[in-house]
Amino acid sequence: MALTGIQILKLLPKTNCGECKFPTCLAFAMALAAGKTELDLCPHVSADAKAQLSDASAPPIRQVSIGVDDYGVKIGGETVLFRHEKTFFNKPGIAVLITDAMDDGEVERRLTALEHFQYERVGVTMKPEMAAIKFTGNKDRFMGLVKSALVRPCAVILMCGEAPVMKEALDIVRDKKPLIYGATPDNYEAFGALAKDYGVPLAVVGRGFDEVAALTEKLTAMGLKDLVIDTSTREVRGAFTDQVAIRRAALITKFKPLGFPTITFPCEMTDDPMKETLIASLFVAKYAGIIVLSDLTGETLFPLLLQRLNIYTDPQRPMTTKEGIYPINNPDDNSPVLVTCNFSLTYFIVSGEIENSRVPSWLCIMDTEGLSVMTAWAAGKFVGDLVGSFIKKSGVEEKVKHRSLIIPGYAAAILGDLEEELQGWKIMIGPREAAHLPAYLKTWNS
Amino acid sequence: MAFEIPKIKYTGKIREVQLGTGAKAVRIGGANCYPFHRFEGDMPNVPRVAFEVWDSSPEEWQQWAIEPYGDVLSDPVAWARKCVDTYGAEMIVLQLRSADPNGENKGVEEVVEVVKKVADAIDVPLLVWGTANDEKDGELLRRVAEACEGRNVAVGPVSDKNYKQIGAMAIGYSQVVMASSPIDVNLAKQLNILLGNLGVNEEKVVIDPTTGGLGYGLEYTYSVMERDRMAALTQEDAKLQFPIICNLAPEVWKTRETRLTKDEDPKLGDEKRRSILMEAVTAMTLLVAGADIVVMRHPDSVSLVRDMIGELCA
Known part of the structure; x- marks a missing residue:
């Protein structure tokens, strides 16, 4: 049950100390009620009030940051099912897949493509933001890829199921605050510990939302907050249904174990790059947090970036062109x-x-x-x-x-x-x- | 713990509308849930793609849009046949470009002759799209309704300025009307009320919400359609419970980004594949918002979209 700003205010110290960066306790309370900030920002709230508020104050879908500074990508934090009900806040991050099975030329081409394919429109730069670096068995090459990604202007997703390999990669790239993918029922303890130690967001990979929800509950109990979820569904209809189910669970029933942004893999759903773009466009409209693509070409990427710009335009504010x-x-x-x-x-x-x-x-x-x-x-x-x-x-x-x-x-x-x-x-x-x-x-x- | 998908409580249903007659007639609408939300409702009729055919030879089309049609572009009858025979079109939208007062401005009878010929040449449903000039369409589409007697064609765009003229003839000859309003839920509803008052049968109305192409207002059409569907399905708004058509092909293919070649702007990539995707992504986005018919141009875009509809309705 959501509390109103006034109900929340009653539980705050009402000193207007400003340490939360809001001018008054009332302003902070209103922001909490809107799910736009976190209670942790108030250093003076009592433990008792905290307990009462924590349930009501957390945004229904966790906002997760991947990467740092200019190359940080914020996902999640959404508050509505339909953009006309308010707006969608954080557009899905678009990632390109890079694996240790690709040769140097191919890897270089993909990393360069991430920087190259940028388009100006209405004063906004449209671009893909992330490199998804996948371990497929060649550890030395994988570490090499992680090193080359370290100096690139992008956010990083590390994909690897083996905790020791992941740890080594994190030692290289931890300052970039990568998303690590991912925790499964078999390895979640080790991955949860890694995410905690290195202070990085963690992807949770289960078969279907039941398994995902069970995992996020365990990881939340370990103290982890920044989770991203993957239900492993790789056929179109099922994946679409999962996205709708997760968004509704978080917003309608306030089901905390699914209150996280999602990661999707059109790259694993078809071999046809044209069809992959259409699947990705479906996920732009319906609720993906991250979309991992098999490759970046101008002709497949541009239409998708344009669609993402359209869907994530704030309907409450008209877009303007410079006089x-x-x-x-x-x-x-x-x-x-x-x-x-x-x-x-x-x-x-x-x-x-x-x-x-x-x-x-x-x-x-x-x-x-x-x-x-x-x-x-x-x-x-x-x-x-x-x-x-x-x-x-x-x-x-x-x-x-x-x-x-x-x-x-x-x-x-x-x-x-x-x-x-x-x-x-x-x-x-x-x-x-x-x-x-x-x-x-x-x-x-x- | 076992988790159930939170269900939306639907109280309404989109009306079913039939287009065409005989074995190739097509039924659209009938859904009692949001688009492709089949885990909680039924979509008895899958959304359809209609191929567009122009009644006069297009002069400004990109080479890569002309390619699939070649020399039939100067002959609407051959063009329509090619769409049906070669590309498996399930319905044809005949765009009456030659009648536009701001263009060739051909006379009503001359245009109607072509409509009749196309109607005679195909067995799939025919939808006839006017000039969007209220006055001209008032004259033209009422004659189309008359000339296509017995074929159950759809005529539009019908606006609040010419609905009486066109609506009356559509009733008389039992045709379907495509009720057009400028990206606005209330105006769409109002026009449907006016058509109802006039006596247009509720199984004879399709909504045209006015379509913006990718990068050119797509988001406005998208959200108006989502609002239409929300009102129709969850708020028992009977005057919005009609199927929706999006005439997207002309909107997409006239944009700069479907015209620039790779040589002119290398970052935009291959022009043919890019244009095809711009059309297909526009269609996909509108289908997710609730389109029952998407009007398209390139056979490759159509194949991609049909494939996705097939997967989502599998």
Whole structure:
């Protein structure tokens, strides 16, 4: 049973000492109620209150950090089943598989691919974050791989079932805070001890969620908190069902033994890299914490990263594009000038259509706080005097010789005010739908 | 301890809608659980892929999208036949591009002639997709409904501006309507209420939520569909208990990222495989959100998606 912020506050010292990094006990209590922080951050809470609170205050799905600093990956910590109910917080980490059976060239290619395949979009860098290094029997090579991964800009997953080998690998790479994979019913005591000694997160590998839950209970009893779970299901339907079951168990029934992020292996579910991408996309939508891929190529990775960006976009906050002038198709001083809002989707669609038209153009993006044209207009953020003063200070007057401005068809109502504000400019009303821009631009004449 | 999957209490069910007639007719909808959640409900009809066919020769398609169709692209009848005969299409969506007032703007009768020819040439269900221009579609789709009498075709997109015109003819000729609203649960519901008031049979409605492609608003469509399904299945919202169609092919294939070649942007990788995956990932994502029909272009994307549907419904 979840407690409210006020119920939690009653159990806190109410000294507002600030040592938890929250300004007041109330703020801390509210964050606890929302599952966004941990009770351990309060050094003054009484043991009695702690016992009462510990159940209620822990987030239903543990947030686990793998790796450190810039290459740290946070997974789990989710609070909803559907993104529209709030948002998904931590996008699944995408890992590439590297094994000790691969030759040097192949290993190097994969490690380089991790750094190479990065894409900028709406001010965000989309990239794969992790190397999953797997022991298949050749210990010397495995240690070599671990050493080469140590200096790379990525988080590391160590995959090996033998505790002594894992210990040796951890001695090399412990500072990178790798995820170790994994604890099974046969070795969990040794792996639990390793994870504890080295302070690293631990993957728990069972056959089905019953076995996983039994294992996490034992490991939790050993004092381990940062667990990641794998139910070992490697066929599509069963794996999908497991992901749904685990998320629901954690959120609906608050079943603690499954309140952890998951790790999935599309790389072990098919030999076809195209199909592997589709399986991975299923796990992006439904609840994976980590997705391990067999390889990274631009054509398979890019669509997946884009989908992950879409699904993990906060639906409560519109994505925005930076205000400014965007040249499309190499425009010159005779090219048309268009203005629109900075809602990212608008920017993508409008710039895409201009690009399709092949007509060189200047696209002016005005900051409307992420509102679309009609909403921005209705909210008074895309109106004649604001658009006019934006155009004047944008510097577009130095880019073109003509003085013609195309406004979105849906903002036709601002025409009069805009003409007044932009003396000497001819205001043209463009199409309502971006899809009609190519036809419009092809016949455009200043 | 034995663990039971926490079940969602479903109180509603998606209506079943039949498209087409005879042996190749297809039934969609009927689910009483979230998409592919078969551990707690039934999906009596698997989601389907529809192949798109354009009524006029596409001018701006990528070489790798043209490849599978070759010279049939200038002949909608041959194109539709090729989809059925070669690629095993279970339904055809005929996109009436030539009628677009912002394009070729062909006259209604000229366009309807082609629709009739395509309808005569195939035995699988036909769905006819207009121009999304309310006025033109009002004229055009009502004639389509009339001309395809007896075939149980689907016509759309039907909006709150032209539902009366198209809806009345759809009732008269017993066709299915694809009710289109701009990515909004309440507007979708409202249009379905209007269609109901007009007298459109509840077994004759499919929802078009408006589809955004991967990287271009996919997440909006995704969440609106999840909300539609939640309302339909758990909140007894009868006016949302209809199958959903996503006309995704044109949205995906017009984007920059399906046009750039590997030479132009090496990091994006092989253009053909990338475009195919962009289409397939869009379809997969929408299927997980609740699509009953996904409209697709490339036969290789279709194969990938069918394979996944097969596995999820195994």
